[in-house]
Amino acid sequence: MQHTMDKLKAAILIVSDTASQDPASDKTANALAPILAAEGNGGTGFAVKDNTPEAVSPLIHRHAPGLVHGMIAASLKVTPFAMMARPVAGVRDKSLIITLPGSPKGAIENLEAVVKLLPHACLQSAGANSRNMHAAGVQSLEAEAGISSGANSAPLSHRPSHCSHHHGPGHVAPKAHTSSNRPQSNDPAAGPGRRYRSSPYPMLSVEEALLQISEHTPEPTVIEIPVNTAIVGSVLAEDVFAAESVPAYKASIVDGYAVIAPDSTNGAPSTKGVFPVASITHANVGGSLKPLQPGTIARITTGAPLPPNANAVVMVEDTDLVSTTPDGTEEATIEILTGDIKPGENVREPGSDVRLGSKILSRGDIISPVGGEVGLLASTGISTVKVFKKPTVGVLSTGDELVEHDDPRTLTGGQIRDSNRPSLLSCLSSWGFPTVDLGIARDTPASELEHALRDSLRGVGRATSSVDVIVTTGGVSMGELDLLKPTIERNLGGTIHFGRVSMKPGKPTTFATVPFKEAGSGAVQQERKSKLIFSLPGNPASALVTLNLFVLPSLHKLIGLGESSQALSTKPWLAPQLGLPRVAVVLTHHFPLDPKRTEYHRAVVTASRSDGRLYATSTGVEGVGQRSSRVGSLASANALVVLRRGRGVGIKGEIVEALMMGGVYGSDTRLIC
Ligand SMILES: Nc1nc2c(c(=O)[nH]1)N[C@H]1C(S)=C(S)[C@@H](COP(=O)(O)OP(=O)(O)OC[C@H]3O[C@@H](n4cnc5c(N)ncnc54)[C@H](O)[C@@H]3O)O[C@H]1N2
Numbered sequence: 001m002q003h004t005m006d007k008l009k010a011a012i013l014i015v016s017d018t019a020s021q022d023p024a025s026d027k028t029a030n031a032l033a034p035i036l037a038a039e040g041n042g043g044t045g046f047a048v049k050d051n052t053p054e055a056v057s058p059l060i061h062r063h064a065p066g067l068v069h070g071m072i073a074a075s076l077k078v079t080p081f082a083m084m085a086r087p088v089a090g091v092r093d094k095s096l097i098i099t100l101p102g103s104p105k106g107a108i109e110n111l112e113a114v115v116k117l118l119p120h121a122c123l124q125s126a127g128a129n130s131r132n133m134h135a136a137g138v139q140s141l142e143a144e145a146g147i148s149s150g151a152n153s154a155p156l157s158h159r160p161s162h163c164s165h166h167h168g169p170g171h172v173a174p175k176a177h178t179s180s181n182r183p184q185s186n187d188p189a190a191g192p193g194r195r196y197r198s199s200p201y202p203m204l205s206v207e208e209a210l211l212q213i214s215e216h217t218p219e220p221t222v223i224e225i226p227v228n229t230a231i232v233g234s235v236l237a238e239d240v241f242a243a244e245s246v247p248a249y250k251a252s253i254v255d256g257y258a259v260i261a262p263d264s265t266n267g268a269p270s271t272k273g274v275f276p277v278a279s280i281t282h283a284n285v286g287g288s289l290k291p292l293q294p295g296t297i298a299r300i301t302t303g304a305p306l307p308p309n310a311n312a313v314v315m316v317e318d319t320d321l322v323s324t325t326p327d328g329t330e331e332a333t334i335e336i337l338t339g340d341i342k343p344g345e346n347v348r349e350p351g352s353d354v355r356l357g358s359k360i361l362s363r364g365d366i367i368s369p370v371g372g373e374v375g376l377l378a379s380t381g382i383s384t385v386k387v388f389k390k391p392t393v394g395v396l397s398t399g400d401e402l403v404e405h406d407d408p409r410t411l412t413g414g415q416i417r418d419s420n421r422p423s424l425l426s427c428l429s430s431w432g433f434p435t436v437d438l439g440i441a442r443d444t445p446a447s448e449l450e451h452a453l454r455d456s457l458r459g460v461g462r463a464t465s466s467v468d469v470i471v472t473t474g475g476v477s478m479g480e481l482d483l484l485k486p487t488i489e490r491n492l493g494g495t496i497h498f499g500r501v502s503m504k505p506g507k508p509t510t511f512a513t514v515p516f517k518e519a520g521s522g523a524v525q526q527e528r529k530s531k532l533i534f535s536l537p538g539n540p541a542s543a544l545v546t547l548n549l550f551v552l553p554s555l556h557k558l559i560g561l562g563e564s565s566q567a568l569s570t571k572p573w574l575a576p577q578l579g580l581p582r583v584a585v586v587l588t589h590h591f592p593l594d595p596k597r598t599e600y601h602r603a604v605v606t607a608s609r610s611d612g613r614l615y616a617t618s619t620g621v622e623g624v625g626q627r628s629s630r631v632g633s634l635a636s637a638n639a640l641v642v643l644r645r646g647r648g649v650g651i652k653g654e655i656v657e658a659l660m661m662g663g664v665y666g667s668d669t670r671l672i673c
């Protein structure tokens with residue numbers, strides 16, 4: 001069976017014992033034909049007679065594991081049996097070959113998973129220049145090829161039809177290019193007939209999206225900074241060794257009297273008895289101390305150095321004053337009431353807290369706000385350390401309707417207050433990242449958005465220094481003024497790694513990288529780096545949830561939290577987790593499930609004092625409680641309860657996963673009846 005769609009030809013080969021004997025029994029070819037149809041079909045399972053992969057593989061010149069992965073991933077969402085599928089895909093000469101499963105349903109699922117990429121893949125395998133394809137807009141190639149996923153596509157008659165395996169003369173020179181095999185966004189100038197009516201971006205699972213982020217987040221940069229409060233939240237890029245011993249001398253642990261305690265070697269008498277006080281040693285003593293003579297003791301304060309010969313300290317509580325000096329200003333003799341003092345008692349030996357040259361912190365360790373790491377560095381004479389640079393994050397709101405949140409004027413028409421910028425900036429600052437408020441970019445003229453993004457990458461305008469990561473909100477869905485995707489791809493030459501995620505809220509979340517060349521010092525040009533753009537949905541709850549879910553792990557990777565060290569491999573419980581901590585929580589009531597998307601349900605998690613478990617209560621299940629426009633759903637929330645898609649409800653008492661955004665308070669919360 002052969003289908004011609006404009007200039008792309010598709011052929012279906014049915015591999016089936018039954019159908020070869022009775023072609024009328026085959027349902028699959030007809031099922032695939034409306035989608036487009038190409039490829040071999042059937043015989044890709046585990047059965048003895050399923051030999052299609054073995055037959056097709058030798059024919060393939062260049063394998064396409066990405067297509068295979070895409071098809072299996074799509075089927076796995078429907079059935080675990082997809083793990084037993086063995087499809088192959090790749091290019092032979094100028095033709096693309098894909099093997100699909102034999103069942104009509106499975107074949108459709110697999111084909112639908114990859115269909116939008118096929119025109120691009122076919123044209124590239126046939127030799128088309130990917131730069132020019134992008135300049136012309138992949139969507140127009142798809143449209144011209146007549147390939148789209150069903151009902152949402154515009155009628156072919158609305159589309160120009162000059163597609164061929166070679167890009168036509170009508171195609172304009174590229175302004176920018178992205179890597180191949182990706183769908184491309186609307187061309188805002190193209191007019192209503194060329195607008196997408198279904199998103200060209202594949203719907204990724206949250207896990208797949210996180211993988212993309214991890215893959216495209218650059219390796220952290222190392223800088224050397226002074227040890228002070230500003231290093232809190234930084235991750236060490238080097239093992240750190242003590243520059244000094246702590247203590248540097250033999251120090252007293254208590255206030256009392258330095259003594260020579262008896263042991264088998266020194267023949268000293270018992271410490272019990274009356275002794276003359278030979279000297280007084282305070283913690284800040286300077287210069288050299290006189291050695292303690294046998295039969296005498298020295299008054300000493302906590303932390304002060306013991307005089308030479310002294311080997312133990314008796315607490316002042318274990319002594320009595322016997323006599324004072326004639327002028328009455330000092331102690332003359334003291335009675336020690338205990339004879340049970342051993343050498344070393346109440347004494348810190350030099351280097352016993354930290355040995356000179358010992359490893360005190362490891363590469364990958366985070367400098368916590370608790371203060372332990374800063375204290376350790378400070379106590380051992382470390383004045384600077386190498387850490388991974390914290391990225392600077394710029395936050396830009398987009399939309400003609402936005403008004404500054406503190407604008408005193410009354411709102412008119414469709415105006416709304418920009419709540420995303422203050423809420424996202426607060427959240428980022430609380431995580432310890434330097435931020436830049438990039439203001440609001442209007443949708444019209446469209447160039448305003450491009451300029452705002454370019455300026456912030458370069459560090460001009462509102463961004464006094466260039467930002468490493470840009471977080472935008474708004475303008476990523478299907479509206480004609482949703483300009484983020486086209487601006488990133490067409491004007492900035494960026495690559496969109498994903499443009500839709502199967503989650504609620506946050507479906508149109510977009511992640512992109514844009515190439516960026518740092519201005520070189522003198523003749524030396526810096527290497528070309530990528531900067532990250534997270535374009536989050538405009539709905540306020542969606543923006544904040546996706547900031548937590550997607551931006552945080554990337555920032556964590558950028559500050560080196562993913563860096564492993566020897567210490568971490570031997571102490572896996574210390575291995576830092578990228579992104580929000582995950583815990584198991586008990587639902588205190590029924591939570592409704594979304595049939596299509598995993599929901600990140602805003603909730604308050606408390607720790608029960610009675611049974612030690614964590615309990616989750618929604619910030620609002622009734623009515624509009626969890627609506628994406630309702631940022632109030634996050635107002636008291638400290639957790640996102642992960643509710644996998646499904647029918648009905650998450651049941652009261654059920655244990656599910658939650659991502660902790662904030663601290664947990666103790667309470668006696670039990671299941672609400
Ligand atoms: N035809 C479709 N429409 C929509 C879809 C879809 O799949 N097909 N997805 C919906 C989903 S889900 C979301 S989420 C939103 C995302 O919208 P955008 O990212 O394009 O954002 P806007 O259109 O610019 O605004 C949406 C909404 O949010 C308000 N907003 C925007 N910025 C701010 C801000 N800084 N502070 C407060 N509120 C803001 C804006 O006024 C709108 O009400 O798209 C759905 N549509």
Ligand code: MOO
Pocket residue numbers: 503504505506507508537539542628629
């Ligand atoms: O996916 Mo949207 O964020 O639900 O409104």
Ligand SMILES: [Mg+2]
Pocket residue numbers: 474475476477478479482
């Ligand atoms: Mg929109």
